[in-house]
Amino acid sequence: MSTTIDGPGQESLAAAQESLATGENTAARSLPPAPAYGLRARVAKQVLARILRNVPVTARLSTGEVYGGGEVTLEVTDPTAFFARLGQSPMIGIGESYMAGEWRPSADTDLADALAPFAERLNELIRPVFYRMRHVVLPRGLNPENSRHGARKNIEAHYDLSNEMFAQFLDPTMSYSSALFASLVPAPTQDELEQAQLRKVDAILDAAGVTAGSRVLEIGTGWGTLAIRAAQRGARVTTITISTEQAALAQQRVDAAGVSDRVEIALRDYRDQTGQFDAVVSVEMIEAVGEKYWPTYFRSIDGLLAPGGKVAIQAILLEHHRMVATRDTYTWIHKYIFPGGLLPSQTAIEQVLAEHTTLGVSDVAPLGQHYAHTLRLWRERFLANWPTVRDLGFDGTFRRMWEFYLAYCEAGFRTGYLEVAQITMERPAPGAR
Incomplete structure (x- = not known):
């Protein structure tokens, strides 16, 4: 299968593959x-x-x-x-x-x-x-809204920085989400990161019941590892993203893995997806949806899930009272890293599911301390590979910005202020209360 481009204003895939190797550096200007x-x-x-x-x-x-x-x-x-x-x-x-x-x-x-x-x-x-x-x-309204157009601009601001830059601190799977280590004692090392990321992907696929013949929808392609892993199980995968940079590299990686006949990469908003799928999976994408659109997001998933299917998402979470207190706050993370972002709580997810879908949470597997170590390893790699990042066109302001971001998040997970969990959702059995 090949990359599909949906929607007005999309760049061609050929243009997308001309990555931002010069490292368009907005940090110093802003x-x-x-x-x-x-x-x-x-x-x-x-x-x-x-x-x-x-x-x-x-x-x-x-x-x-x-x-x-x-x-x-x-x-x-x-x-x-x-x-x-x-x-x-x-x-x-x-x-x-x-x-x-x-x-x-x-x-x-x-x-x-x-x-x-x-x-x-x-x-x-x-x-x-x-x-x-x-x-x-700070006045209200500084954090951009995640409408179709707004979501594309918000994603481009972070994920389209430069594939080469991300490659300097991610492991070979190019997984930009919490890993799942075999053990946290002693502290995980760089040599363990790649297998820990594959372990995370396998856990999500297992939770969603993905096997040979499964029809899988992935919301948020990343750089293609989950889609490749699912296809290697014999599943047929549709994976959607609104990042042209990620789509371009994901297609190259899918082709190199020899599974392009079982994977379609679509430049498509989740609101425009159609069809029926046995499994819907999404890894750390809900954080970019925005509270206003949570009902739309979960209703979309509910409508795309075939009878008997399962949903598995990995989500960064706040405790509910913290989410309520901070949801209208414009922070450094919004301004410089994730415009339009908002972390949900587990309670908020459960409330949206109950009010807007036929789905319910059937399992929650926390892994916050795993994320603290993932972020530590990323920061170590980023700093060790800084000369290469600098040669891509990024300056010292960007270095300090990225270092602060990774350390800031590591501190949040390490202390329990932030949590991340793999959450499984499914429809209750007929007659179940």
């Missing part, structure tokens, strides 16, 4: 200068000093001032800019300040180790009143 130091900056400085009384972190300012007394140490090399950014927007300023090189962990401190104490205490540090007042600092 990073604003620090605002002027004023009242908000002075307040931010006072707030940080108070926070560090209860967080085991030390902040050493280049002016000689020291706050806190923990073993983990941060060095603030430009306090004026650092506090000005924090005062303007705490949810964005900390990341922008790292991108600008205005603070860093000390030489003996890992960046994720520096961020973990804050993630572990986020509920204590950020009171509910802050979220109620956040629109005083």
